[in-house]
Amino acid sequence: MTHLLLVEDDEVIRNTVGLALERYGYQVSTAGDGLAGLELFRSGGHDVLLLDVMLPALDGIGLTRRVREVSQVPILMMSARGDSLDVVSGLEAGADDYVVKPVDTAVLVARIRSLLRRGGQRQGSAQLVFGDLVIDPEGMEVHRGGSRLALSPTELKLLLEFAANPGVVLDRQTLLANVWDYAWDGDSRVVDLCVQRLRAKVGADRIETVRGFGYKLRR
Structure with missing residues (x-):
């Protein structure tokens, strides 16, 4: 229960x-x-x-x-x-x-x-590697420079969403729908502040802001 x-x-x-x-x-x-x-x-x-x-x-x-x-x-x-x-x-x-x-x-x-x-959530077994960032979707673990990162479930889901679309700009409404499961217009501050927390852990330059559109994970 x-x-x-x-x-x-x-x-x-x-x-x-x-x-x-x-x-x-x-x-x-x-x-x-x-x-x-x-x-x-x-x-x-x-x-x-x-x-x-x-x-x-x-x-x-x-x-x-x-x-x-x-x-x-x-x-x-x-x-x-x-x-x-x-x-x-x-x-x-x-x-x-x-x-x-x-x-x-x-x-x-x-x-x-x-x-x-x-x-x-599990999203497949293949590890995803972006520079010093290694994402294990099956084990639900993320390592940076060999050290395991402590990510909340929301931060992990957000990172997996970016990793599934490397180099693709994802707008806030897409992220609200896919990560937070909002079927209606949610508060975009939730996205912005979670991205801010995630950047502090995976590296500030790993997730790029595309002004007026959204965010993308650098390949």
């Missing part, structure tokens, strides 16, 4: 969302503040983290940073306002996606399923 960790300080929202997700077949652990959420995370066994941005003790941004120090578990941020600063800060800290509250349960479940698919 997929195990979710929901960290939300509003008790009504926490209980309502938790029960709704359990009806979809998920096991849900909950916490009411960031520090309690961090302790639950450290107990292990969670497949996806759902973190509110505004949390007492340790906010969602700080919690995301603490988690990313030790784990690449998928993280979905929940923002009450959809405020640009909240969204950007969450994604820069290492979150994979975000939703704006109040969120429809079906939409939330779709986002969770998308995150889980990224972590479990």
Whole structure:
């Protein structure tokens, strides 16, 4: 059973969302503040983290940073306002996606399923080599200069999308559809900030920005 960790300080929202997700077949652990959420995370066994941005003790941004120090578990941020600063800060800290509250349960479940698919996808056995970057789609591993890179499922899926189309410019809407599974117009900041995080790991010059169009992986 997929195990979710929901960290939300509003008790009504926490209980309502938790029960709704359990009806979809998920096991849900909950916490009411960031520090309690961090302790639950450290107990292990969670497949996806759902973190509110505004949390007492340790906010969602700080919690995301603490988690990313030790784990690449998928993280979905929940923002009450959809405020640009909240969204950007969450994604820069290492979150994979975000939703704006109040969120429809079906939409939330779709986002969770998308995150889980990224972590479990296999795309063939042949290794892909781009300079000092070696991608193993079957083993779901990436090495640079002989050292293994710690990529989140979203970062790995994004890199695989680029690697499947070397030298081809991919626009943001294509990446949102193929990586984030958005069937509608999503927030392009999700793409831009994930590309920024990916560049920091694979090399800033490996993924090129084509202004006005999108991004491409250098051959």
